[in-house]
Amino acid sequence: MDLSEFIDTYRDAIAQRVVESYPPRYRPSDCGKPLPRLLRTPLGAQADAIRGAALSLEEHRGTTVVGEMGTGKTFIAA
Structure with missing residues (x-):
C-alpha cells in the first residue's frame, strides 16, 4: 500500500485523531x-x-x- 492509498483508506480516522490531538483554538460557530x-x-x-x-x-x-489568497492576511497585517 502506497501513501496515497493509505490516506484514502484511513482518511476519516486520521482526521479524527488530528482533531482530538490538536483541537481548534477558534471555531467560527462558537464565537459571535x-x-x-x-x-x-x-x-x-x-x-x-x-x-x-x-x-x-x-x-x-x-x-x-x-x-x-483572499483569506484576510493583508487585512490582518494592516
Whole structure:
C-alpha cells in the first residue's frame, strides 16, 4: 500500500485523531464576538480570520497567519 492509498483508506480516522490531538483554538460557530468598527468591511471568511488572529494574540505575544489568497492576511497585517 502506497501513501496515497493509505490516506484514502484511513482518511476519516486520521482526521479524527488530528482533531482530538490538536483541537481548534477558534471555531467560527462558537464565537459571535463583534468586530470593532473597521475602515473596510471584511469579506467572507476574512472576519473569522481576524477573530482567530485576535484570539491568538490575546493568549500569545505573536501569531502567524497562513492562508490562501483572499483569506484576510493583508487585512490582518494592516
